Amino acid sequence: MASNRQVSDDLTAMIGSQIKSRYPYLRLGELVMVIQKGINGKYGNVPGGANPVLFWVQQYDEGEREEYFVSLAQSNKETFEKAHELEMRKDNREH
16 A cells, blocks of 8 residues: 555645646746735636646646736836946046
8 A cells, every 4th residue: 555655645646747738838937926926816716626736737827827928028028228327427427
């Protein structure tokens, strides 16, 4: 009979494999964020019989992912603009 640890390890490996095959484009940071939000109830009740992690990833992929990338792009734009502004100030002081 398999130990609970072995069943848990096997289930974790199976879930990881399913995520990798269904969502190969997801980044590790996204998965961590999805799991944290899922644990905190962001994605609502998990249907009976569904694996919570797979359900959360599906919910994220079908809706929230685009919002995430828009937010990431905005953050990168703001970082670039701040760096450019600092560089311009530095150039003005040197001349």
